[in-house]
Amino acid sequence: MIECTNCETAQFLQITKSRVYFEDGEMINEITERYECTLCEGTGTYALTEEDEVEVSGEVQVTTERPRYA
């Protein structure tokens, strides 16, 4: 889950832009989402790269632990 670093909640976050990358007509596993907090007006981006790495920047953070490998 993504939450605002200022408000420490996801309650006021809205996705303002979402992008999935295509290559030669095929969807590749890379996603960028832009978030805006309606409470403090902070903004940030969340990206999932082709290597399944999460990159966040701005005033958002990832809070939920990803499932651990068995």
Ligand SMILES: [Zn+2]
């Ligand atoms: Zn906020």
